[in-house]
Structures are given as C-alpha cells and as structure tokens.
Amino acid sequence: MAYFRKVKNGWRAEVERAGVRRTATRPTKAEAQAWAVAEEAAILAGTRGEYPSRTLAEAVARYRVEVTDKKPAGVSRADNLRFDAWLRDYPDLAGKTFHKITGEDLAAWRDARLKLVSGSSVLREAQQFRPIWTLAVRQWKWAGQSPWKDIKLPTKGHARRRVGGWEEIRLILRSAGTSPRVAPRTPQQEAAWAMLIALATSLRSGEILRMSTTTVDLKRKVYELRHHKTEAVVGARRVPLPGRAVRLLRVLEAQAVNEKRESYFTISDASRDTLYRKLRDRTMVKGLRFHDLRATALTMLSKRVDVMTLAKISGHKNINELFNTYYRETEEAIAARL
Structure with missing residues (x-):
C-alpha cells in the first residue's frame, strides 16, 4: 500500500508491501505515484533483493492455514505433528529469517535427523517441508529461491515387511x-475393535473411526468414504466390505443405534494411537504399527x-505401490502354496 504527502520540496511517497518499507520524494505527485507503483511491483517480484523479515516459524504458520488445514483430518494431523516437532526440536532454524536460510542450514538439519531416524523418515519430512518454499517464492515473495536444491536428500529405503501374526493379535x-461378539465398552476396547476392523477391511485408522450408520450400508456391504487420503484426486470412495467385516460392523451398528448416535466409534484418532501403543507395549509385541494392520489385511485379501x-478395496491408483509396499507375503509362504 502506498501513502503520499506534500513536503517542502515536492511529494513524499511511502510504500509498504510484503513487510518491506520504502520511501522516496519526487517533484510532483504524479511522479511520486509512478514511483510507488513501480516500487511495489519490484518488491513483489523480488528484484530489489529485499524480502520481508519473516521467520521459518511464521512461514510454517501461514502454510498450515493455506494448505495443511485444508487436507483431510488424518493427513493434516500427521503433517501438523511433524511441523510441531520440527519447530520444537530445531529452534535456531525455526527462528531464522526465512529468506536467509541456506542449503547449509538444511544440510545441518538433515544430518542431525539422520542420527535419530532412518533416511526414509528424513526424506518423508523433507517432502512435506519443501513445498513451503515453493509457495514462499512464487506467491508470498518471501524469498528469491529455494535452498533445498543445494542439498542431497537420502534415497527412499526399502518398504516395511512387518505383518501382524494371529498370535500377536x-x-x-x-x-x-475384547471379543468380536461383544460391543466395546471402554476406550481401550474401542482401540482393539479398530484393530479388528482394520484387519477385516484394510482401511486406515482415520477412515475406520469415521464409520457411522449413515456412511455404512450393511445390506449392500458398502462403506461410502467421503473424506480420505486421496480425496483430492479420486473424490469420494465406495469401499466394498468383506463378509467378516459386515459381521463385525453389525455389532457396532447395533450399539450405535441403541445409544442413539451415528458414529460407530467415540474415540479420536489421537486417542486410538495412544491406546493402541499401550496395548501393544503391554503385551510386549515388538514393532507392530497400527498401519501394518492395513498391509496385513491386504496381504491376506x-x-x-x-x-x-x-486395488479397488484399498483405494490404490498406483498398482506398484500396492505391490511393493502393502503386499507382504513371505517367500516361504508363497513357496508353501506352489
């Protein structure tokens, strides 16, 4: 926005755009206005080499509002947890002026993370953080270029092979x-029931917890999944339900109707995560993530x-991802069937 005022030797123009403030005096108001228009355009284009003194933390906050919070609930929650950890664990980087962040800064973050997590985890985090710079450079005009091109990221690691054994389950x-014939009465039992549904349907945690009397048609054996991870690409999904899943869901539907609620579950995804981890650790089952149950179910199906x-059941558009990531039958099991 530009402001003009008459001064002793002409007209003074003040321009403030994208956090950058510039002033100049010209003999006439028309010249001052022309200068202001050109200066605003130059600031927004970054040709002055001047960018707003905004921090990485501020960039993340804006990106969350404009991008992350518009994603499906389960995806946005996971992204926000990574953002929280990034800003909390690397305060010097979070507080640095955004356009002054260099490839060396990001390389230092990469190396520090590699001491704590796998290369695949670092790559996944980088793929989430990097688009902030794309928006900041192209739309916000907070920086002239992205420093990510100056660093080498780890290569994608091998897919997980862990599946859930029935003894562990x-x-x-x-x-x-928990019994598959008796409706859950406690939050912990609901978490266990979510496990049962995951094994019967191959659905993700958030998709399971959104099941309700209005989205599940037990007569047609179809679950209308209106919001999911790939919603932006494929829209709503209609998921076919195996007979075993229908039998389990009848128990949950009867409970929901009896308690006069639509949702089959009352716990949140965050609560489910905590409760499942407690159950798993209490039984000393090692390394079985809840998402591994999806791979277990797809391997059985x-x-x-x-x-x-x-692929129709799982919602995968990329058959290679389905084969390489979620199909986890062992070579010994395959040989036994040949």
Whole structure:
C-alpha cells in the first residue's frame, strides 16, 4: 500500500508491501505515484533483493492455514505433528529469517535427523517441508529461491515387511478384554475393535473411526468414504466390505443405534494411537504399527481376489505401490502354496 504527502520540496511517497518499507520524494505527485507503483511491483517480484523479515516459524504458520488445514483430518494431523516437532526440536532454524536460510542450514538439519531416524523418515519430512518454499517464492515473495536444491536428500529405503501374526493379535485383544461378539465398552476396547476392523477391511485408522450408520450400508456391504487420503484426486470412495467385516460392523451398528448416535466409534484418532501403543507395549509385541494392520489385511485379501479387485478395496491408483509396499507375503509362504 502506498501513502503520499506534500513536503517542502515536492511529494513524499511511502510504500509498504510484503513487510518491506520504502520511501522516496519526487517533484510532483504524479511522479511520486509512478514511483510507488513501480516500487511495489519490484518488491513483489523480488528484484530489489529485499524480502520481508519473516521467520521459518511464521512461514510454517501461514502454510498450515493455506494448505495443511485444508487436507483431510488424518493427513493434516500427521503433517501438523511433524511441523510441531520440527519447530520444537530445531529452534535456531525455526527462528531464522526465512529468506536467509541456506542449503547449509538444511544440510545441518538433515544430518542431525539422520542420527535419530532412518533416511526414509528424513526424506518423508523433507517432502512435506519443501513445498513451503515453493509457495514462499512464487506467491508470498518471501524469498528469491529455494535452498533445498543445494542439498542431497537420502534415497527412499526399502518398504516395511512387518505383518501382524494371529498370535500377536490375540494377545492384544485378550489384553483389552475384547471379543468380536461383544460391543466395546471402554476406550481401550474401542482401540482393539479398530484393530479388528482394520484387519477385516484394510482401511486406515482415520477412515475406520469415521464409520457411522449413515456412511455404512450393511445390506449392500458398502462403506461410502467421503473424506480420505486421496480425496483430492479420486473424490469420494465406495469401499466394498468383506463378509467378516459386515459381521463385525453389525455389532457396532447395533450399539450405535441403541445409544442413539451415528458414529460407530467415540474415540479420536489421537486417542486410538495412544491406546493402541499401550496395548501393544503391554503385551510386549515388538514393532507392530497400527498401519501394518492395513498391509496385513491386504496381504491376506491378495490370496482371495485379483490385483485389480484388491486395488479397488484399498483405494490404490498406483498398482506398484500396492505391490511393493502393502503386499507382504513371505517367500516361504508363497513357496508353501506352489
């Protein structure tokens, strides 16, 4: 925005755009206005080499509002947790002026993270953080270029191979006091029931917890999934439900109707995560993440349906990802069937 005022030797123009403030005096008001227009354009284009003194933390805050918070709930929660950890664990980087962040700064972050997590985790985090610079350079005009091009990121690691064994699953269910014939009565039992549904349907945690009497049609055996990870690409999904899943969901539907609520579950995704971890650790089951249950379910379903049907169930558009990441049958198990 530009301001003009009459001074002794002409007209003084004041320009403030994108946090940059410039002033100049010209003999006439018309010249002052012309200068202001040109200066505003130059500031926004970054040709003056001047950028607003905003920090990385401020850039993350703006990116959250404009991008992250518009994603599906489960995805935005995961992204926000990574942002929180990034700003908390690397305060010097978070407080640095955004356009002064260099490739050396990001390389230092990369090396520090590699001491704590795998290369795949660092790559995943970088892929989330890097688009902030894309917006900042192209739209916000907070920087002239992205420093990410100056560093080398780790290569993607091998896919996980962990699947849930039935002995492990039974241990966790017994620990929660859960039976597939009896509706859950405690938050911990709800977390265990989410496990059962995951194994029967291959759905993600957030997708399971959004199941309700209005989105699940047990007669047609279809779950209308209105919000999911790939919603922006494919829109709403209609997920076919296996017979075992329908039997389990009948128990939850009867409970929901009896308690006069739509949702099958009352716990949040964050609560489910905490409760599941407690159950798993209490039974000393090592390394079984909740998301591994999705791979376990898809591996079991792959023995009963063809790959195109499996992709329809899982919602994968990339068959290679389905095969390389979620199909986890061991070579020994395959050999035993040959």
